[in-house]
Amino acid sequence: xxxxxxxxxxxxxxxxxxxxxxxxxxxxxxxxxxxxxxxxxxxxxxxxxxxxxxxxxxxxxxxxxxxxxxxxxxxxxxxxxxxxxxxxxxxxxxxxxxxxxxxxxxxxxxxxxxxxxxxxxxxxxxxxxxxxxxxxxxxxxxx
Amino acid sequence: xxxxxxxxxxxxxxxxxxxxxxxxxxxxxxxxxxxxxxxxxxxxxxxxxxxxxxxxxxxxxxxxxxxxxxxxxxxxxxxxxxxxxxxxxxxxxxxxxxxxxxxxxxxxxxxxxxxxxxxxxxxxxxxxxxxxxxxxxxxxxxxxxxxxxxxxxxxxxxxxxxxxxxxxxxxxxxxxxxxxxxxxxxxxxxxxxxxxxxxxxxxxxxxxxxxxxxxxxxxxxxxxxxxxxxxxxxxxxxxxxxxxxxxxxxxxxxxxx
Ligand SMILES: Nc1ncnc2c1ncn2[C@@H]1O[C@H](COP(=O)(O)OP(=O)(O)O)[C@@H](O)[C@H]1O
Ligand SMILES: [Mg+2]
Ligand SMILES: [Zn+2]
Numbered sequence: 001x002x003x004x005x006x007x008x009x010x011x012x013x014x015x016x017x018x019x020x021x022x023x024x025x026x027x028x029x030x031x032x033x034x035x036x037x038x039x040x041x042x043x044x045x046x047x048x049x050x051x052x053x054x055x056x057x058x059x060x061x062x063x064x065x066x067x068x069x070x071x072x073x074x075x076x077x078x079x080x081x082x083x084x085x086x087x088x089x090x091x092x093x094x095x096x097x098x099x100x101x102x103x104x105x106x107x108x109x110x111x112x113x114x115x116x117x118x119x120x121x122x123x124x125x126x127x128x129x130x131x132x133x134x135x136x137x138x139x140x141x142x143x
Numbered sequence: 144x145x146x147x148x149x150x151x152x153x154x155x156x157x158x159x160x161x162x163x164x165x166x167x168x169x170x171x172x173x174x175x176x177x178x179x180x181x182x183x184x185x186x187x188x189x190x191x192x193x194x195x196x197x198x199x200x201x202x203x204x205x206x207x208x209x210x211x212x213x214x215x216x217x218x219x220x221x222x223x224x225x226x227x228x229x230x231x232x233x234x235x236x237x238x239x240x241x242x243x244x245x246x247x248x249x250x251x252x253x254x255x256x257x258x259x260x261x262x263x264x265x266x267x268x269x270x271x272x273x274x275x276x277x278x279x280x281x282x283x284x285x286x287x288x289x290x291x292x293x294x295x296x297x298x299x300x301x302x303x304x305x306x307x308x309x310x311x312x313x314x315x316x317x318x319x320x321x322x323x324x325x326x327x328x329x330x331x332x333x334x335x336x337x338x339x340x341x342x343x344x345x346x347x348x349x350x351x352x353x354x355x356x357x358x359x360x361x362x363x364x365x366x367x368x369x370x371x372x373x374x375x376x377x378x379x380x381x382x383x384x385x386x387x388x389x390x391x392x393x394x395x396x397x398x399x400x
Contacts, residue, residue, distance in 0.1 A: 017146070118241050
């Protein structure tokens with residue numbers, strides 16, 4: 001459900017960027033999103049095109065690129081992927097998604113909380129790194 | 144061409160939506176930043192202002208200790224909704240992670256701060272008060288970026304009247320001034336203790352003239368503050384003396400901003 005706020009952030013950022021670069025139109029924009037954010041790409045696209053309408057961004061093609069995440073433990077060297085992470089997430093922490101009223105892990109909103117929300121599946125340490133798969137960024141602009 | 148930093152842009156945009164942006168900082172820990180940001184927010188709200196309080200202390204969030212709530216943070220189409228308690232809008236990582244540790248540093252911490260601020264959906268506030276952690280690290284840098292682009296913004300620095308505290312505050316002051324942030328003044332906290340009919344100044348007295356800043360007010364070290372927090376009462380009303388001191392600070396800020 002944070003697709004709309006994130007799409008809004010991308011659109012506003014791009015509009016500021018166009019203004020500062022003196023661009024009157026953009027042909028294509030590539031947005032890279034980390035898989036931890038669990039974006040619903042259909043909703044994100046709908047929001048992006050809807051929010052660009054009537055702005056200098058209208059007509060720009062959106063290309064979404066999903067980036068994989070992986071975790072690496074600094075204590076024991078274990079590595080795991082997002083699917084595993086999702087399975088071992090602590091159920092202790094929740095955010096309430098409206099309007100459906102579904103309880104979600106904060107990880108999908110704030111991926112950098114990973115060290116709070118899960119532990120290494122092999123040794124239980126919190127000293128692991130989350131590599132990639134957590135950002136939302138504009139990775140390419142084709143004017 | 145450098146691609147825009149989407150989350151930072153949005154974070155700064157959301158911080159600039161409030162009519163006035165007020166940062167409470169120090170550089171030093173344990174001097175009362177949280178107590179004073181909470182008390183100022185409550186007082187400004189009682190003066191009829193619409194106030195939000197943002198806790199940027201991700202390692203030791205204090206706001207949920209005072210404004211307690213078991214409610215879950217809600218995510219809507221507009222992002223994460225601040226909790227509404229006692230007429231204030233509140234956002235703190237503590238409402239999400241509760242008492243658990245948040246081991247983070249460097250880029251990851253900055254990225255967490257940006258995401259949290261970029262998602263928080265404040266209403267149209269008269270004041271957004273920002274409670275900072277100790278230090279002049281990522282949290283302060285992000286706040287400085289927001290203050291610099293906000294026409295009605297300012298920083299309040301909290302200090303004890305002790306030399307060690309003041310030396311840290313001086314550094315923070317240097318940083319803020321160098322960045323062109325408006326420093327409204329300092330608040331001297333735990334300055335004196337009333338004991339029977341006597342007034343004791345445990346840290347002595349300092350002359351702030353060399354700093355070239357206003358002293359917005361002085362608060363006593365008052366055991367009633369901890370008692371109020373322990374019993375779930377608003378700390379700015381802990382005692383008459385604390386209340387009057389905070390009100391005076393809030394009124395000065397109102398005039399200056
Ligand atoms: N004027 C005061 N009188 C009594 N206790 C105080 C006073 N100011 C702060 N405290 C207490 O001191 C402790 C540290 O204050 P806090 O606001 O958490 O500092 P900081 O945010 O700067 O680390 C808290 O327990 C707080 O309730
Ligand atoms: Mg604090
Ligand atoms: Zn491990």
